[in-house]
Amino acid sequence: MQVRDLDPAVNDRLKGAAAAKGLSYSEYLRRELTRIAEKLRIEERWREVTAAQRMEADVQAMVAVFDRPPLDIPIDEIVQGIREDRDSR
Numbered sequence: 307m308q309v310r311d312l313d314p315a316v317n318d319r320l321k322g323a324a325a326a327k328g329l330s331y332s333e334y335l336r337r338e339l340t341r342i343a344e345k346l347r348i349e350e351r352w353r354e355v356t357a358a359q360r361m362e363a364d365v366q367a368m369v370a371v372f373d374r375p376p377l378d379i380p381i382d383e384i385v386q387g388i389r390e391d392r393d394s395r
Contacts, residue, residue: 307332307335320335
């Protein structure tokens, strides 16, 4: 594996970490990259789940709004209220 422009100090720390675990440098990097990829997959799935939960909550909120009984306000009062609001601007 080749990584361009890797800071030599970083390279040394990675090699030291590999040696401390009794792994070759390549095996250590392979495991770390696999771990990172798995974490990214979990984070992506978490975003999907939370987005779905937010969408479900939004749908439930809309259902709650539209599932209310009518307000029994005459249409002429509604129209008058709209006109008054427009005229006040």
